[in-house]
Amino acid sequence: MNILNYLQKVGRALMVPVATLPAAAILMGIGYWIDPVGWGGGNVLAAFLIKSGSAIIDHMSALFAVGVAYGMSKDKDGAAALTGFVGFLVLTTLCSPAAVSMIQKIPLDQVPIAFSKIENQFVGILVGIISAEIYNRFSGVELPKALSFFSGRRLVPILISFLMILVAFIMMSIWPMIFNALVSFGEQIQKLGSVGAGIYAFFNRLLIPIGLHHALNSVFWFDVAGINDIPNFLGGQQSIDAGKAVAGITGRYQAGFFPIMMFGIPGAALAIYQCAHPHNKAKVLGIMMAAAFASFFTGITEPLEFSFMFVAPMLYFIHAVLTGISVFIAAYMHWISGFGFSAGLVDMALWVRNPLATHWYMLIPQGLAFFVIYYAVFRFTINKFNLMTPGRELAVAGEETDGYDTDVSADKNENDITTLARRYVDAIGGYDNLTSIDACITRLRLNVKDAARVNDALAKRLGASGVIRLNKQSVQVIVGTRAELIASAMYNLVAAGPAAEDKPQDVPRVALETLLAPVTGEVVALDQVPDEAFARKVVGDGLAIRPTDKIVVAPADGTIVKIFNTNHAFCLETDKGVEIVVHMGIDTVALNGQGFKRLVEEGAEVKAGRPILELDLDFLNANARSMISPVVVSNAGDYAGLTALATGSVVSGQTKLFKIQK
Incomplete structure (x- = not known):
């Protein structure tokens, strides 16, 4: 990922904590309407509302750590947010004036003032970025069985705790220099007075095309550079005093x-x-x-x-x-x-x-x-x-229609988000061109395999204001305030695969891949699996097997891209791109790996018939809810269909289970 992509990712993540500001604005705004003179001192309800809003503002640094960690995590999991919060607590506690005084053996009144300002948005953003990177790299790590409880996502907050000790020692040396540099930068801007405010606003608009204006705003609104525009403006007793001291300065970077x-x-x-x-x-x-x-x-x-x-x-x-x-x-x-x-x-x-x-x-x-x-x-x-x-x-210039109606907004399905999302998928180059989907307030932020396949004209006819290509893999589509809804619908469509009406019609079906039974046993129709997600083919299409033998093998030539920490399931991508999930039993993840033994590691290239797992069938049959084991193609929507080839008994590595048609 190049630096522009990374900064864009950071800017997008910043929108998560910034999205809390409207709540503070509404609470405090109503409070000030009720009691504009006493600032809550003359009215209980006003005080209640103002203090509620200031609770958000006063803890923006922690919100930045949590929000950025969550926003930059690969799967938007709550464990990433927890990691950011843990990291923030550890770092700010170790770098507090009292801790610095104790660790460095210096009087408290001689501790640099920078450490009294350690809880700021800059540190919050820094902790959030580090936490997200640690989460993305280590959330899938599997520890030895004795420590298996701490594997995966549970491991990351532990790692960040130790890492923040190291970061704290580094910050003790460099934070005063960073802080002084930021204050100097802020002072230079403030020395420019109203001219500095105008320069900021000019660059604020220029950065909108690449979505980095949020990052710039954090410098001028959230005390990152000694400029306290929002905290001074919004409240808190300390902010009130500061606001009185800088009347006419606080808010200068917003009013115009x-x-x-x-x-x-x-x-x-x-x-x-x-x-x-x-x-x-x-x-x-x-x-x-x-x-x-x-x-x-x-x-x-x-x-x-x-x-x-x-x-x-x-x-x-x-x-x-x-x-x-x-x-x-x-x-x-x-x-x-x-x-x-x-x-x-x-x-x-x-x-x-x-x-x-x-x-x-x-x-x-x-x-x-x-x-x-x-x-x-x-x-x-x-x-x-x-x-x-x-x-x-x-x-x-008469615009080409590319086979679509020129006035899509007149379509009877204009307000159908799913239909609109499907058309946007077409405009982006189809399901196979999308690699990730995200959104901010007004724009879809998409990663694609090839930005050249994006159809700008179609996107605009669907209502987009514009299409931005940051590079060959990053595209932004400006769709307005429905961006989050459209992105969510696009994500669901891509996860489910192309709808039947989107698939090519009257195309001769040719067998692309034939899968072998991964385990010896009895074939069970997928709709008979006692799990709704598999039975309704949410995970993918295929068959299931009730195993009678202990060895589970690879159903085709390919790469083992994932083995779950509990060894109850694995994912294999064939040499032709078919993605296969072999899930041994139902709810067997609850057994925490008991009854399963891994015979290969993730990333291994295997041939059809190679042993992947070994089962303790006696234990599993006695303790699992069901040992009916789905074998499904998770990207079945990319192909014309699946044809079952087996019924009754099958033998692992020998019996043809089903074929995939392109």
């Missing part, structure tokens, strides 16, 4: 976004609509109205930004410059209002009574001015340079 998101972006939308060719205006009007409303009401700008970001990069650069100017003006004039999610009407309504919000109402006339500026500048630039913004490009 309100005029852009609530007014400037809608002005751009109006200009794009009016510049569209007459026969396209009806279609463009619907798109622009929806995007402008989303920006005004919620502060989500990506649907509109991506409508011109790549077709008219000159406009996007102008947009970034204007955003920087707006943030500069608000900071210079000390017109302050913060937000917990984004700079839309909802956040403005919540925060206008926050005691640190000063002259917030001036952001409205500033916004009206920027509406006019955006409209005039965008309309002039589009017409002057004949930019191909929405509604203009189709009249210039």
Whole structure:
């Protein structure tokens, strides 16, 4: 993975803890509405709400450690989040002033001030990244039988505890230097005052195309560089005192976004609509109205930004410059209002009574001015340079339909997420082109085998604002606020394999692979297996066997890609790409490996008939819920079908069990 991909992954993971901010914003915003003067001191309900919200803000560093560890883990398992939390506790405890004083044998009052600031978002992100890497590498490790309880995911929090001891000793040496460098960076930005705020906002917009603006935001909002924009703004007694001390500074990196998101972006939308060719205006009007409303009401700008970001990069650069100017003006004039999610009407309504919000109402006339500026500048630039913004490009070059309807939004299944997700799978190049699926607020973040197979035109006809190719394997599709729903539906579709209607019709079926029985016994139909997941073919299609012999063999030539820690099942990928799961018995994982003996290791290349497992049948028949053993093809959806070749008794390594047809 190259550095850009990795940074994108970190930026995506940061959205997990940042997603908690709207809860804090709502709780504290309502509290300040109730008691804007006493900050909760004059009203019990207000105090209750403000303290509830500040509980989130005050522990953002721990949330970053947990959220980043979870977000960057390979399977989004809770054990990864626990690992991040354990690592954070160990590191911050060992690097606390009291611990440093004791370990380094120095008076407490001589401990560098950096260690009193060890619980910050920078450290949280660092711990989260390390925890995720440890989890991804060691969550599948199997220990000797005597220690088998601590194998796999249980091992990772133990490893991170010991690793954080080493990291703590390293941090004791380098953290003061890192902290001083961050503070110096923050001071340099603060010395630039309102100009620094404008520079930040300019780069905030420029980083949106690659999804790294979240990482930049963490520097200016979460005290990573000595800039305490959100904590000072949102509350807590310490924050209140700090806020009073820096009135007009706290919130300077947020306030100027309100005029852009609530007014400037809608002005751009109006200009794009009016510049569209007459026969396209009806279609463009619907798109622009929806995007402008989303920006005004919620502060989500990506649907509109991506409508011109790549077709008219000159406009996007102008947009970034204007955003920087707006943030500069608000900071210079000390017109302050913060937000917990984004700079839309909802956040403005919540925060206008926050005691640190000063002259917030001036952001409205500033916004009206920027509406006019955006409209005039965008309309002039589009017409002057004949930019191909929405509604203009189709009249210039008749777009190819690639066999699909040109107006997918009119389809009767528009609101069917599963149907829409299936079409997006087609646009990405099909099931076999997708390797991983993820999403943030407005975009699908996909890894593919070949980005060249992605059909941009189809994705846009499905409603996407744009398609970004970061490299040959990383693609982002801007789909709006339904991104999470679409991603989830795509994941389910890929897991289940192509639907029957997606498979080629009237294609001669040719046997691709013939599998041998992996164990001697009696054949049982899959729907008779006493486990719903296997019986309903959720895991895959195939047959089952009730074993009468102790040796389990490879059913085909291939590679053993996985043997479960408890040795009750293994996965084999054949030389032709067929993925086979052999699962000995039902609920046998509960036996913790008793009754099973592994005869080969993961990664072994085997020939059909080679022994893989040895069973203690007497023990298993007496203790397992059932020894009916499914043999299934987990990627059966990639093939035309399976044909059973055996009934009754079968002999391991000799009897043909079923064939797979391509």
